[in-house]
Amino acid sequence: MSRRAGRRAGRRLRHRLARVTARTPVHAHAGSPALPAALRAPELEPGDRARLLQGAHHDPHALLGAHPVAGGTLIRVLRPLARRVAVRGRALADEGDGLFAAVLPGPLPEPYRLSVTYADGTHLVTDDPYRFLPSLGELDLHLIAQGRHERLWEALGARPMSHQGVRGTRFSVWAPSARGVRVAGDFNHWDPTGFPMRSLGASGVWELFVPGVGPGTRYKYEVLGADGVRTLRADPLARRTELPPATASVVHAGRYTWGDAAWLARRAETPPHAAPMSVYEVHLPSWRPGLSYRELAKELPAYVSRLGFTHVELMPPAEHPYGGSWGYQVTGFYAPTARLGTPDDFKYLVDALHRAGIGVLMDWVPAHFPKDEWALARFDGTPCYEPADPLRAEHPDWGTLEFDYGRPEVRNFLVANALYWCEEYHLDGIRVDAVASMLYLDYSRPEGQWTPNADGGRENWDAVAFLQEMNATLYRHCPGVVTMAEESTAWDGVTRSTDRGGLGFGFKWNMGWMHDTLGYLARDPVHRSWHHREMTFSLVYAYSENYVLPISHDEVVHGKGALVEKMPGDWWRRRATHRAYLGFMWAHPGKQLLFMGQEFAQGAEWSEETGPQWWVLDPAYVAAGDHQGVADLVRDLNARYRETPALWRLDSDPAGFAWVDAEAAADNVFAFLRMAGDGTPPLLAVCNFSPVVRPAYRLGVPGPPGAAWHEVLNTDDRAYGGSGVTQPAPLRAEPVPSHGRPESVAPTLPPLATVWLRPAP
Structure with a gap:
């Protein structure tokens, strides 16, 4: 309806109300339009009236709305602060406390609307919430009562919808022991008195369809608890909320069109x-x-x-x-x-x-x-x-x-x-x-x-x-x-x-892996040999579950320091150990998780107020290259990881892992193989957690005989901020038995670094 048409309809309604009022004698309630005796509504039973006004009635729809009675249709409305309420041009009698009622002659055709005038002159024409049947079906209520409603958000909460041909919002909430529940919001100036909800039997659900309420409306439930305490509650199934610290729920209807x-x-x-x-x-x-x-x-x-x-x-x-x-x-x-x-x-x-x-x-x-x-x-x-x-x-x-x-x-x-x-x-x-x-x-x-x-x-x-x-x-x-x-x-x-x-x-x-490995790396390299098994113990149980290796937010807050700050030594050693650890982590069985900021080795622990230290990557910062080098390493770790099936295809299968050397405690060295099990080349990961270069470090490798092993990744590469101890040429497997294998290679191990090697296909 256009605004002009609405004003014309409002004028016609006021004229009809004036004619009705002029024809009726004065009612007993002062200030209210009088009705013929035959149209007076029977009084509410005092207990029902009290419970209704207190928000403690389990079935307000039985008292409010339209109900057939002898001689016509009883209509009762609860509109606090209203000066006048009319239905189809008939003014209802003011019963006090915001209640208005009358018996209108004959059956009342559906639908009907309320014409409400408030003391400040505001005039509203609206559908009566209490003329609607429950908007939740028996199946929904049965599933809720059984605790089996898998799409509960479609049954509870505030749901904009069309009900009995009228647009509005269904409010429904589970409060099984409440004495009563009412809904308050922008639409009723946060006065819930006129909007009590009905209890839908043994389901514990309270429901009310409110016409005209749409998306964006703020609301809460006023719950009169079993303990007699009245509280204003956010909707447990609200799909949108106010911006904290405000706490109201917001009616929401999603309109997003997905492209995924x-x-x-x-x-x-x-x-x-x-x-x-x-x-x-x-x-x-x-x-x-x-x-x-x-x-x-x-x-x-x-x-x-x-x-x-x-x-x-x-x-x-x-x-x-x-x-x-x-x-x-x-x-x-x-x-x-x-x-x-x-x-x-x-x-x-x-x-x-x-x-x-x-x-x-x-x-x-x-x-x-x-x-x-x-x-x-x-x-x-x-x-x-x-x-x-x-x-x-x-x-x-x-x-x-x-x-x-x-x-x-x-x-x-x-x-x-x-x-x-x-x-x-x-x-x-x-x-x-x-x-x-x-x-x-x-x-x-x-x-x-x-x-x-x-x-x-x-x-x-x-x-x-x-x-x-x-x-x-x-x-x-x-x-x-x-x-x-x-x-x-x-x-x-x-x-x-x-x-x-x-x-x-x-x-x-894998919290055990995280705790053990960080404990090992926090020690000075001279002491690490005594704690060697902290790095190897995870492989004892690596296949008992499907694991994620987490370096999460919990490890870089509350005084624990950033990941790089857990490492001992000067800045170069801390950063080198940080890089070597990431290389070890990406090669270890399991999936990897890294918290923001640790991908570029920020020096401070995380703060939710400031977030990552992005400024350390600024070229103007004196050590920007140090941090950018770690970020570049993470980029390359992910790239090599994705293109190497040996690192992930058998993550949950012991056939995907084999130690080459798990006992080199005196050298702080760990060497192991990862396999894909489908004929693709394996990957040899070698971690040197000591600050010394180890030349010609012999390691047994699988066939084929004479294979050329190429360096896939080296955390000591100068591009990452390392010292540049790399393997410029492929390492040819030699017929020198080592570690129980007939052939071996002898790479130079960089200090505090992880090296990945893979044979040519």
């Missing part, structure tokens, strides 16, 4: 275990501080492509109130943080990465949630998302609450959330944070401060069942996705399939 169909089709062709995968971990708000999602989409894909990483892993992008938590204390599990833009803007970034050939993983945090009173904690006045047992509810390390994995609806909330990110945002996988804290009931808890399981043990079998369901659901619905577990214990079967009793993850972070 070819990527999605291609990613399922090869199992990730048998494909190259090197991951660049990114904290989006600080990678380039101040950039939005769309601005990041112009810079991040180009940078990652230039370095040759196959994937990025985003530290938690879901909404969180405190930026200093880096996203690990989530309040908006279904909403990308508004700090960098809208949900469609985030999709634009993911799409740009996909079109650049880069996979996108995200950190996902189902282990705990913060206690903010506007979020999930005691959502319905009871332990709702968290366990009722206080010895299980409180997370001892982070001042947060744990999820109740044994409650079907809570488990459903989380499983659907993992699926949501992969389906709605086309993510290629998730890395699950703090899995160990989920698996063990006594995690970080002293004796007597934890509750055993039914068998008296420490295992959290509910968490196990949840993780199995999550992994199985994700792999079933999203071909080509991968899940990773940050799990630091010896739990058996983290990456074993669920049908064989495992947790079902695709990969596990």
Whole structure:
């Protein structure tokens, strides 16, 4: 309707209202239009009236809206602050407290609209929210009650839609123990009194369709809890939020058109275990501080492509109130943080990465949630998302609450959330944070401060069942996705399939490898020989799980220093050891993950306020070449890695690895072979973690006899800032037995360096 037509219709409606009012006697309520006795509405039962006005009625639709009665149709409306309400030209009687009612003669044809005039003169013509049938079907409610609604985000939350021919938004929220729930927002000036929601039976779901409300509207739920406390809550399934520190939810309807169909089709062709995968971990708000999602989409894909990483892993992008938590204390599990833009803007970034050939993983945090009173904690006045047992509810390390994995609806909330990110945002996988804290009931808890399981043990079998369901659901619905577990214990079967009793993850972070190798390299080379097995121990268990080798944000914060600063000696030695370690890491069985800033050996540990030290790459900086050399090495490591099947094809198979020399402790040398198992040439990796050159260092190699071994990569190359001890000519395999092999080569080993050699085809 045009604005002019609307004004004409408004004038006609006011004239009709004036005629009706002129014909009716004065009603008992002062200031309200009088109605004939036959049109007076029966009074509400006092208990119903009180509960309705207090927001404590389970079925406001039974009291409000239109209902057939003897002699006509009873219409009752709750509009606080309204001066007058009319339906089809008939003014309703003012019953006080914002209630208006009348019995209109005869049946009331559908649909009808309300004409509402407020004390300030504002006039509104709108559909009555209480004339609509429930907008959720019985199947949805059944699945929610069973904890089996895999697409929960389509049933709960704020969903713009057309219902019974009218555009509006359906609000629905799970609050099973609440006495009542109302919705407040921009559309009702944040006064929820006139918008109580109805309880949909045993499902625990409260629902209300509000006509005329569309995308961009801010809202919250006013929950009257079972404890009698009234709180204003953000929507647990909000798909968009206000910019923190504001905490309202925002009605959202995605309009983004994806351009990554070819990527999605291609990613399922090869199992990730048998494909190259090197991951660049990114904290989006600080990678380039101040950039939005769309601005990041112009810079991040180009940078990652230039370095040759196959994937990025985003530290938690879901909404969180405190930026200093880096996203690990989530309040908006279904909403990308508004700090960098809208949900469609985030999709634009993911799409740009996909079109650049880069996979996108995200950190996902189902282990705990913060206690903010506007979020999930005691959502319905009871332990709702968290366990009722206080010895299980409180997370001892982070001042947060744990999820109740044994409650079907809570488990459903989380499983659907993992699926949501992969389906709605086309993510290629998730890395699950703090899995160990989920698996063990006594995690970080002293004796007597934890509750055993039914068998008296420490295992959290509910968490196990949840993780199995999550992994199985994700792999079933999203071909080509991968899940990773940050799990630091010896739990058996983290990456074993669920049908064989495992947790079902695709990969596990190898925290033991990270801890041992960094411990070795932190020592002066003169002492390393006594700790040689810290570098070789990972191969004892390398094939017990499918591993990722992580040098993550956790290793370069909280006083731990940047990666290069962990190394001993002067600047040259630290930088050389940094390069040698990266060469060792890329050659070791498993996938690689490197946190931003470590790809160019920044000297300071990471700060979320300032991000990477990009200025060290500025040509004006005196040591810019030192840092650029490390970045160039990472670029070449990724390039050689991708083109060398021996480094990734048998990552999960012991046949893909063989030691040449694991016992050269006195020399600080490690030499091993990687094989593809398909006839392609193997790769020989030799790491010298001592600061001395070792000429003619003989190493046994496999056939063919007399093969020419070429230097594929040398971290001591001058191009990377090294001393330039390289092998300019191929090394011819000689019939000199060594290390149990009939032939050998004798390369010169550069100081504090890793060398990759490969025979000519």
